[in-house]
Amino acid sequence: MHSEYIIVGSSHAALEAATAIRLIDADGTLTLLTRDAHLPYSPTILPYVVSGRSQPDNVVLRSQAYFRDNAIAFVPGTSVVAVDPAQSSLRLASGATWQYDRLLIATGAAPMLPPVGGLTKVPFHVLRSMDDAIDLRQAIGKARSAIVLGAGLIGMHAAENMAKAKIAVTVVELQPHALSGYFEPRASAIIERTFACNGIRMFMGQTLRSVERQGDFCLATLADGTTIAADLLLVCTGVKPNIGFLHGSGIEVDTGILVDDWMHTNLPNVWAAGDVAQARGFWGGKVVNGILPNAVEQGRIAGLAMADDAGVMPFPGAVPLNTYSFFGQQAISVGRGSTCSGMEIAESGVEADGIYRRIVLKDGQLVGIATINDFVDAGIMWQLILRRTDLSSVKAEFIANPQLTGRQLMSQIWR
Amino acid sequence: MGNCFSTLQFHAGRCDGCGDCMTACAQAKANSDDQAYSRIRILPKASGESVELALCRQCADPICVMNCPSGALSKNGDTGVIDWAESKCVNCLLCTAGCAYAGIVYAPEVGHVAKCDLCDGDPACVKACPSEALEYRTAARIFNAYADKEDMFCRGLAACHGCNSELLIRHTMRMVGPEVVVAAPPGCIPGMGTVGYNGQTGAKVPIFHSLLTNTATMLAGVKLQYNRVGRNVTAVALAGDGGTSDAGFQSVSGAAERNDPILFICVDNEGYMNTGMQSSGVTPYGSWTSTTPVGGQMQGKRTEAKNLPLIMTMHNCSYVATASTAFLEDYYAKLEKAIEVAKTGMAYLHVYAPCPTGWRFPSAMTTQVCRMQVRTNFIALWEYDPGNGLQFTHPVDRPEPVAEYLKLIGKYRHLSEEQVSHIQHTVDEKIAYLRQLTQIAAARRPAPVH
Numbered sequence: 001m002h003s004e005y006i007i008v009g010s011s012h013a014a015l016e017a018a019t020a021i022r023l024i025d026a027d028g029t030l031t032l033l034t035r036d037a038h039l040p041y042s043p044t045i046l047p048y049v050v051s052g053r054s055q056p057d058n059v060v061l062r063s064q065a066y067f068r069d070n071a072i073a074f075v076p077g078t079s080v081v082a083v084d085p086a087q088s089s090l091r092l093a094s095g096a097t098w099q100y101d102r103l104l105i106a107t108g109a110a111p112m113l114p115p116v117g118g119l120t121k122v123p124f125h126v127l128r129s130m131d132d133a134i135d136l137r138q139a140i141g142k143a144r145s146a147i148v149l150g151a152g153l154i155g156m157h158a159a160e161n162m163a164k165a166k167i168a169v170t171v172v173e174l175q176p177h178a179l180s181g182y183f184e185p186r187a188s189a190i191i192e193r194t195f196a197c198n199g200i201r202m203f204m205g206q207t208l209r210s211v212e213r214q215g216d217f218c219l220a221t222l223a224d225g226t227t228i229a230a231d232l233l234l235v236c237t238g239v240k241p242n243i244g245f246l247h248g249s250g251i252e253v254d255t256g257i258l259v260d261d262w263m264h265t266n267l268p269n270v271w272a273a274g275d276v277a278q279a280r281g282f283w284g285g286k287v288v289n290g291i292l293p294n295a296v297e298q299g300r301i302a303g304l305a306m307a308d309d310a311g312v313m314p315f316p317g318a319v320p321l322n323t324y325s326f327f328g329q330q331a332i333s334v335g336r337g338s339t340c341s342g343m344e345i346a347e348s349g350v351e352a353d354g355i356y357r358r359i360v361l362k363d364g365q366l367v368g369i370a371t372i373n374d375f376v377d378a379g380i381m382w383q384l385i386l387r388r389t390d391l392s393s394v395k396a397e398f399i400a401n402p403q404l405t406g407r408q409l410m411s412q413i414w415r
Numbered sequence: 416m417g418n419c420f421s422t423l424q425f426h427a428g429r430c431d432g433c434g435d436c437m438t439a440c441a442q443a444k445a446n447s448d449d450q451a452y453s454r455i456r457i458l459p460k461a462s463g464e465s466v467e468l469a470l471c472r473q474c475a476d477p478i479c480v481m482n483c484p485s486g487a488l489s490k491n492g493d494t495g496v497i498d499w500a501e502s503k504c505v506n507c508l509l510c511t512a513g514c515a516y517a518g519i520v521y522a523p524e525v526g527h528v529a530k531c532d533l534c535d536g537d538p539a540c541v542k543a544c545p546s547e548a549l550e551y552r553t554a555a556r557i558f559n560a561y562a563d564k565e566d567m568f569c570r571g572l573a574a575c576h577g578c579n580s581e582l583l584i585r586h587t588m589r590m591v592g593p594e595v596v597v598a599a600p601p602g603c604i605p606g607m608g609t610v611g612y613n614g615q616t617g618a619k620v621p622i623f624h625s626l627l628t629n630t631a632t633m634l635a636g637v638k639l640q641y642n643r644v645g646r647n648v649t650a651v652a653l654a655g656d657g658g659t660s661d662a663g664f665q666s667v668s669g670a671a672e673r674n675d676p677i678l679f680i681c682v683d684n685e686g687y688m689n690t691g692m693q694s695s696g697v698t699p700y701g702s703w704t705s706t707t708p709v710g711g712q713m714q715g716k717r718t719e720a721k722n723l724p725l726i727m728t729m730h731n732c733s734y735v736a737t738a739s740t741a742f743l744e745d746y747y748a749k750l751e752k753a754i755e756v757a758k759t760g761m762a763y764l765h766v767y768a769p770c771p772t773g774w775r776f777p778s779a780m781t782t783q784v785c786r787m788q789v790r791t792n793f794i795a796l797w798e799y800d801p802g803n804g805l806q807f808t809h810p811v812d813r814p815e816p817v818a819e820y821l822k823l824i825g826k827y828r829h830l831s832e833e834q835v836s837h838i839q840h841t842v843d844e845k846i847a848y849l850r851q852l853t854q855i856a857a858a859r860r861p862a863p864v865h
Contacts, residue, residue: 042484
């Protein structure tokens with residue numbers, strides 16, 4: 001089988017790449033190969049599928065009609081097991097091969113399992129695919145108690161949804177506070193307090209020493225000797241890029257696939273984008289920035305580059321970013337939270353009321369902003385960071401009212 | 416061709432920040448007078464800058480849609496609006512990370528994101544704006560309706576740079592279509608090659624080069640012959656103001672009086688622009704032309720222009736209207752009526768055609784000059800038929816000073832302050848007179864039946 005463009009994967013990076021290719025090249029044969037058996041969906045939606053708020057067939061990002069209308073061959077249930085760049089070919093689990101002219105690897109990431117004694121001997125859940133979500137939803141229907149290992153976004157979403165389903169939930173996190181990738185301890189404390197108020201036990205800064213099966217229960221033992229018994233164990237301790245199938249291909253990898261500012265790998269005609277790619281970090285280095293808007297942007301750049309679009313702009317660098325809703329409240333984080341020399345921090349808010357704001361500036365430019373129950377436009381804050389907009393003349397106004405000042409600034413400079 | 420969409424236009428310079436649009440939006444979208452519910456946000460002036468706004472741009476490459484993990488956001492292929500489906504939205508706010516305009520934001524009052532939906536094509540904010548700072552631009556529907564229709568003129572017509580007459584005749588004939596016979600008396604339109612050049616013809620439809628004096632009557636006769644042989648064609652005259660107001664007037668007047676079934680379009684560039692810029696009967700007071708020069712004795716034309724379209728209403732022919740190429744939707748509406756009318760009676764369209772070459776303004780400014788003619792009330796857009804009388808189609812209640820229009824144009828560069836105020840006075844009087852006519856017409860019209 002041959003296709004001029006082959007995209008491996010079917011989530012945000014893959015879909016935006018396909019859209020971008022079709023924008024430039026209406027006719028070149030374009031094929032999406034994906035391991036998943038379902039129509040394209042977002043991993044971000046899965047906690048809502050678990051809670052029942054979203055139905056699996058109602059979260060489809062592209063329909064069969066879309067693929068037909070845009071002459072894209074969508075091939076689900078297809079695992080790519082090896083890439084041979086010298087032959088421009090892919091080998092599938094079925095043994096079949098595909099020839100490509102240009103290849104995009106957008107295979108995303110898979111759950112990373114922590115080195116916990118006994119973990120492989122007990123039944124546990126993860127949450128990265130639609131099938132995981134459907135399994136977990138069924139399990140929740142039968143469970144009365146649960147342990148969530150990991151207080152990242154997926155773990156926290158899942159814990160909230162299980163608590164709402166009247167399950168006794170315990171969250172265990174190795175880091176000293178929840179959502180440590182996005183929020184500082186003071187902000188996390190507000191979020192943790194909300195979880196505690198909703199009956200969720202939060203064990204932060206705790207190492208899980210071992211898990212074992214006891215009848216129908218899973219018995220977890222923490223490093224300090226505390227034991228927790230639960231019907232259900234959900235492991236959400238982060239993800240790692242799906243790059244195992246590239247072994248021996250010559251495609252350069254570190255944590256993820258190393259790419260340049262056009263998402264091109266070290267080998268001709270091979271690109272990578274999204275959670276699998278390791279690209280320029282806005283503040284230096286090469287990073288895997290596993291967030292949805294990042295995948296969208298990288299996918300689009302890769303697609304345009306693959307179709308030889310003359311106007312493709314280089315990737316400006318990954319900026320951590322997230323918007324997080326919990327128990328009807330909103331937390332937003334854009335840019336860096338941690339500090340280093342020369343940074344100026346402005347913190348405000350009424351923590352007792354769950355209101356928090358932290359602005360980090362350096363050399364008159366925004367470096368990071370995090371808020372809880374204090375809405376700021378993440379898109380505008382992101383642009384102010386990317387454009388290195390000089391805020392020195394409006395610094396006081398920005399610190400006092402980042403939402404209004406940001407909107408005023410962007411409405412003048414967006415052109 | 417792809418779809419084009421209607422859009423909201425914001426004129427920052429006209430906005431005084433009153434906030435009526437936000438109140439109207441809150442009322443329309445949340446039944447509340449609290450501006451916090453508004454989806455359009457006027458931003459107060461920041462350090463001396465102009466007022467700006469935060470509003471959904473209904474992007475063609477909407478990153479909010481791309482960032483949506485639930486499929487709740489989508490670009491509507493018919494309306495162009497970014498639609499939000501409440502049933503699918505999970506409140507993750509990732510859409511807000513994709514927007515640099517604060518066009519989709521979390522609204523704590525309602526507990527989810529909110530964005531402008533253009534009120535299903537009838538935006539409340541636009542109707543509430545007292546300063547015309549917000550406009551709902553719907554001209555895209557013209558493109559959608561006509562872009563795929565065949566252009567009835569060939570490429571390479573030799574009009575001057577910046578000429579809007581070429582634009583006008585191409586637009587016009589797209590709507591009229593191929594079942595047509597066209598008369599074009601001497602003037603710029605034949606001069607640019609529509610009736611032929613180098614043994615070729617510039618038109619793809621039957622066209623003849625009438626005399627200045629006989630266009631309307633000859634066209635009416637040709638139309639009668641088509642009727643006699645059973646062909647239903649539209650008879651169209653594309654004439655200049657010389658061929659209409661001066662030497663051509665007796666035949667136009669006669670055809671109008673008989674209500675001959677023709678569509679007569681006068682393309683008014685205020686003089687004989689293709690023969691050396693001589694003055695005509697519709698050249699305005701004060702204009703420099705080669706026959707009304709500026710020197711020791713004369714300061715441009717000494718007499719007033721005659722109001723030709725108004726004269727045409729006095730003939731009681733079936734339809735008379737004025738139009739400007741800066742207001743194409745208005746023109747298309749009038750042209751559509753005129754084509755229909757011309758099946759049985761005479762339709763007269765008077766379209767203004769500012770001439771970069773003869774009036775001396777940069778060729779890139781033509782549409783701006785057209786726009787300013789209307790905004791200053793130098794010309795008025797109206798239509799007339801014997802049953803309904805005269806009605807404004809684009810009333811300008813707060814016109815800009817006519818001096819703002821005059822200063823764009825070289826042929827008025829010599830004007831003294833007295834001459835400018837004279838022209839302003841004439842414009843005011845002309846509008847007052849037209850307004851009286853509209854009031855008379857309104858009084859005569861029967862009250863609408865409920």
